[in-house]
Amino acid sequence: MGRKLLRFAGFASGAVAGTVLCRRVFGAAGERVDVYFDDGSFVTFAGRSSEAARLVPLAQRVLAAVRPA
Amino acid sequence: MRSLHLDTVGAVDAARALADLVEISPHIEAAAVVAGDGILGDSVGVPEGRADELARAVHELLERAGAFRSEGARLAQIHAELGDGEVFTVTGTQGQTVVAVVGKRTAAGLVFYDLKRCLAAIESKDGHGS
Numbered sequence: 001m002g003r004k005l006l007r008f009a010g011f012a013s014g015a016v017a018g019t020v021l022c023r024r025v026f027g028a029a030g031e032r033v034d035v036y037f038d039d040g041s042f043v044t045f046a047g048r049s050s051e052a053a054r055l056v057p058l059a060q061r062v063l064a065a066v067r068p069a
Numbered sequence: 070m071r072s073l074h075l076d077t078v079g080a081v082d083a084a085r086a087l088a089d090l091v092e093i094s095p096h097i098e099a100a101a102v103v104a105g106d107g108i109l110g111d112s113v114g115v116p117e118g119r120a121d122e123l124a125r126a127v128h129e130l131l132e133r134a135g136a137f138r139s140e141g142a143r144l145a146q147i148h149a150e151l152g153d154g155e156v157f158t159v160t161g162t163q164g165q166t167v168v169a170v171v172g173k174r175t176a177a178g179l180v181f182y183d184l185k186r187c188l189a190a191i192e193s194k195d196g197h198g199s
Contacts, residue, residue, distance in 0.1 A: 031151055056149065062156045065119045066099035
């Protein structure tokens with residue numbers, strides 16, 4: 001009985017952790033930055049990549065500048 | 070959606086070009102022209118007292134994005150999709166950038182087209198005007 005309870009608790013905590021992880025990953029997936037260069041090349045930085053982490057906050061600052069709280 | 074045809078009206082100053090831009094593209098909430106050194110040219114739809122912050126943020130965004138360029142390439146455009154809006158920039162060969170904030174999701178190609186026309190009109194004015 002105790003072992004079953006322990007397994008259930010492990011499964012439940014794993015499910016919760018998985019849900020939180022999914023929300024963090026896919027919650028940020030809608031944010032992305034496309035950067036285009038004059039030679040026709042472009043790069044897309046999305047989600048929680050380190051490159052996106054450098055650009056998204058600045059884009060948000062641009063947005064915030066025209067939408068003050 | 071209508072499209073901007075600034076080439077049909079010739080060279081115009083930045084304020085007029087921006088006003089035409091937001092008139093023809095109702096999804097654009099605000100737009101501005103930022104010089105290569107980060108100085109704000111003109112703007113439309115930007116709340117009073119926020120223009121300098123906008124120019125600083127745009128300048129830093131362009132600097133950081135430009136760092137990802139491959140050898141010899143120049144940063145031309147940025148499209149940032151955020152949770153509650155989108156930011157577009159188009160930078161010309163003379164270093165000026167037109168930035169636009171769009172609230173409602175719209176076709177990126179059309180926004181870029183209108184921004185390029187707007188920038189071309191401004192650059193034309195700068196090149197051949199007073």
